[in-house]
Amino acid sequence: MNMRDVARRAGVSSATVSRVLNGSPLVTERTATRVREVLDKMGYIPNPHATTLKYGRSKTYGLIVPDIWNPFYAEFLGAFEHLVREIDYELLFTNVEDDAKLVSSVRRMLMRQVDGAVLMASEFDTKAIEPLLLHKVPLVTVDRRAVQTGCSDVAIDFESGFQHAVKHLKELGHCQLGFIGGTEGLKTSRVRFQAFRSALEHNGLTFHQEFVCTGNYRVDGGDLAVRALWERPMRPSAVLTVNDLTAFGVIRGLHRMGFAVPRDVSVVGVDDLLLSDVMQPELTTIRVPRQRMAAVCLEALNYTKEDVHRRGRRFSVPTEFIVRESTVHASCSEKTRAK
Amino acid sequence: MNMRDVARRAGVSSATVSRVLNGSPLVTERTATRVREVLDKMGYIPNPHATTLKYGRSKTYGLIVPDIWNPFYAEFLGAFEHLVREIDYELLFTNVEDDAKLVSSVRRMLMRQVDGAVLMASEFDTKAIEPLLLHKVPLVTVDRRAVQTGCSDVAIDFESGFQHAVKHLKELGHCQLGFIGGTEGLKTSRVRFQAFRSALEHNGLTFHQEFVCTGNYRVDGGDLAVRALWERPMRPSAVLTVNDLTAFGVIRGLHRMGFAVPRDVSVVGVDDLLLSDVMQPELTTIRVPRQRMAAVCLEALNYTKEDVHRRGRRFSVPTEFIVRESTVHASCSEKTRAK
DNA sequence: CTGTTAGCGCTTTCAA
DNA sequence: TTGAAAGCGCTAACAG
Numbered sequence: 001m002n003m004r005d006v007a008r009r010a011g012v013s014s015a016t017v018s019r020v021l022n023g024s025p026l027v028t029e030r031t032a033t034r035v036r037e038v039l040d041k042m043g044y045i046p047n048p049h050a051t052t053l054k055y056g057r058s059k060t061y062g063l064i065v066p067d068i069w070n071p072f073y074a075e076f077l078g079a080f081e082h083l084v085r086e087i088d089y090e091l092l093f094t095n096v097e098d099d100a101k102l103v104s105s106v107r108r109m110l111m112r113q114v115d116g117a118v119l120m121a122s123e124f125d126t127k128a129i130e131p132l133l134l135h136k137v138p139l140v141t142v143d144r145r146a147v148q149t150g151c152s153d154v155a156i157d158f159e160s161g162f163q164h165a166v167k168h169l170k171e172l173g174h175c176q177l178g179f180i181g182g183t184e185g186l187k188t189s190r191v192r193f194q195a196f197r198s199a200l201e202h203n204g205l206t207f208h209q210e211f212v213c214t215g216n217y218r219v220d221g222g223d224l225a226v227r228a229l230w231e232r233p234m235r236p237s238a239v240l241t242v243n244d245l246t247a248f249g250v251i252r253g254l255h256r257m258g259f260a261v262p263r264d265v266s267v268v269g270v271d272d273l274l275l276s277d278v279m280q281p282e283l284t285t286i287r288v289p290r291q292r293m294a295a296v297c298l299e300a301l302n303y304t305k306e307d308v309h310r311r312g313r314r315f316s317v318p319t320e321f322i323v324r325e326s327t328v329h330a331s332c333s334e335k336t337r338a339k
Numbered sequence: 340m341n342m343r344d345v346a347r348r349a350g351v352s353s354a355t356v357s358r359v360l361n362g363s364p365l366v367t368e369r370t371a372t373r374v375r376e377v378l379d380k381m382g383y384i385p386n387p388h389a390t391t392l393k394y395g396r397s398k399t400y401g402l403i404v405p406d407i408w409n410p411f412y413a414e415f416l417g418a419f420e421h422l423v424r425e426i427d428y429e430l431l432f433t434n435v436e437d438d439a440k441l442v443s444s445v446r447r448m449l450m451r452q453v454d455g456a457v458l459m460a461s462e463f464d465t466k467a468i469e470p471l472l473l474h475k476v477p478l479v480t481v482d483r484r485a486v487q488t489g490c491s492d493v494a495i496d497f498e499s500g501f502q503h504a505v506k507h508l509k510e511l512g513h514c515q516l517g518f519i520g521g522t523e524g525l526k527t528s529r530v531r532f533q534a535f536r537s538a539l540e541h542n543g544l545t546f547h548q549e550f551v552c553t554g555n556y557r558v559d560g561g562d563l564a565v566r567a568l569w570e571r572p573m574r575p576s577a578v579l580t581v582n583d584l585t586a587f588g589v590i591r592g593l594h595r596m597g598f599a600v601p602r603d604v605s606v607v608g609v610d611d612l613l614l615s616d617v618m619q620p621e622l623t624t625i626r627v628p629r630q631r632m633a634a635v636c637l638e639a640l641n642y643t644k645e646d647v648h649r650r651g652r653r654f655s656v657p658t659e660f661i662v663r664e665s666t667v668h669a670s671c672s673e674k675t676r677a678k
Numbered sequence: 679c680t681g682t683t684a685g686c687g688c689t690t691t692c693a694a
Numbered sequence: 695t696t697g698a699a700a701g702c703g704c705t706a707a708c709a710g
Contacts, residue, residue, distance in 0.1 A: 002703055047702085047703055
């Protein structure tokens with residue numbers, strides 16, 4: 001059943017029905033009421049594909065995330081989907097494990113004529129997103145720390161987060177701080193690592209390359225990395241990580257090697273997953289607010305959409321340092337610091 | 340740029356281009372090759388909205404989940420999205436916290452003309468999904484344990500899962516088994532509770548109503564429920580739960596009351612989340628295989644789609660009982676069983 | 679204030 | 695084996 005059917009039953013033209021549906025002021029209240037009644041009675045359901053076909057606007061936003069199995073992205077998705085629905089938009093969600101999937105995701109976004117897209121996929125050589133830019137799709141990236149025509153960026157303020165974390169650890173007497181990073185070569189890994197390094201500097205602590213190891217943003221990566229780290233001649237008394245999953249892995253790895261967190265080593269995560277205060281020990285972490293982030297992404301999308309021929313803007317999302325149980329005073333027991 | 344443009348450049352009609360794109364055999368290999376070249380060179384991107392408009396098929400499946408913040412659904416989503424993309428379909432994902440959102444989700448599915456939908460939303464009074472049925476959208480529900488015209492059901496074999504779990508606990512010397520359920524009134528809660536009860540029976544254990552309490556499928560629900568349970572005059576020596584999050588909550592609740600798992604109480608979950616073997620203690624649980632489940636849902640969707648006027652079929656997904664650290668021999672210390 | 683109409687891009691039927 | 699043409703449902707421009 002379509003507008004014409006409704007129009008016929010209401011004794012008007014389909015244009016009038018369309019006007020009523022779109023809240024045009026060019027309709028008498030009397031007519032509008034009658035039309036609305038018929039609309040209701042017939043249970044009319046609009047067909048947005050017709051509009052998309054004609055005008056190229058789909059009321060759909062794309063969202064690309066790198067790993068939906070990481071609860072951080074699931075939680076972000078929940079928040080983002082909620083906001084998108086509030087403004088009566090649709091969400092085209094895609095998970096992207098590898099480059100091939102990124103390419104196909106971009107193609108799908110183009111096909112479905114999305115009105116904008118948020119890209120959290122960790123690695124785009126800018127190559128993969130070019131088609132989107134070319135087709136003037138408003139874009140928002142997260143933590144790419146770069147903008148360009150038609151593409152804004154949302155930066156998470158890890159700098160501040162790590163500074164609080166390092167300060168906290170220093171106050172607890174830790175001066176040998178380790179860091180377990182994310183996947184080698186990813187921009188987001190570098191951003192967090194740099195934030196860690198400059199936090200050390202700001203707090204007057206020295207950076208030790210031998211206290212740094214690379215993970216993969218997942219539990220197993222943190223586990224493996226901390227084992228590798230603990231093979232080395234010197235060991236840190238506290239370890240900061242690239243995200244909570246990595247921190248969980250670090251805790252598990254230490255535990256399995258016979259060390260206890262926080263007794264022997266303090267650990268700090270990043271994200272504050274819903275489960276981070278359920279883990280034992282409850283995780284001290286740099287919280288990345290998903291709700292807020294989703295709102296800022298949408299704001300950035302709107303800004304970019306206003307004029308796709310304009311250079312994008314940088315947006316920022318604050319972090320919050322949350323102290324729980326995984327960080328305590330440095331034990332000073334040498335056993336944790338040297339083999 | 341559209342098919343006409345491509346056709347013109349290739350010196351053929353748009354019909355021929357369409358045929359090439361759809362792999363029709365009615366085109367000379369020579370023509371097809373030329374068309375494909377032009378297609379490539381021009382970077383043609385098809386517009387599926389046109390097809391949807393004309394033929395009502397969208398190559399899109401809907402997915403409704405009740406709580407994307409529960410990693411179980413995120414993990415399922417990941418698996419399902421992967422499969423859906425493999426067959427070149429799109430996914431229309433919606434999270435549904437309450438009834439209002441269910442209604443609007445259903446409407447969106449209808450608007451977007453999905454070719455089928457999987458409903459994991461816990462509570463539909465069948466009322467909310469009626470419009471879908473009415474519009475002949477092939478449906479698949481999960482654990483509704485009922486089928487009807489155009490709607491199949493995928494049942495997770497909790498019966499077998501709980502039987503293994505109860506047998507395991509009995510062998511460890513537990514005979515006072517408690518159960519923390521899901522949200523009151525939900526079909527999925529009842530299904531799991533019944534599975535628990537009949538597992539007791541099968542294993543010759545008596546059911547005690549005072550060992551049963553209701554949660555909400557989330558951590559806080561498990562926490563609260565076990566505290567309520569522990570207020571009662573008698574306490575179980577082992578607790579089974581409706582899902583892993585609830586089990587996490589139970590463990591945390593017990594812990595905060597000064598009891599240790601598994602030393603004082605054994606706990607069993609359901610799901611086997613990715614983080615279930617990262618928690619301390621690693622959780623003994625009834626695994627619900629997401630990958631398999633996604634595949635069966637798709638199979639069920641295909642079956643239903645074959646003929647929407649036919650009664651749906653029942654499908655089944657096996658579970659697997661996984662023993663980890665949260666279950667040990669009954670301590671027999673009376674302190675856990677009476678105040 | 680309301681109606682008429684064109685046309686978005688695609689696939690399929692029919693004709694050649 | 696190929697082409698011509700219709701028509702899906704909608705909205706906006708234009709006419710009345």
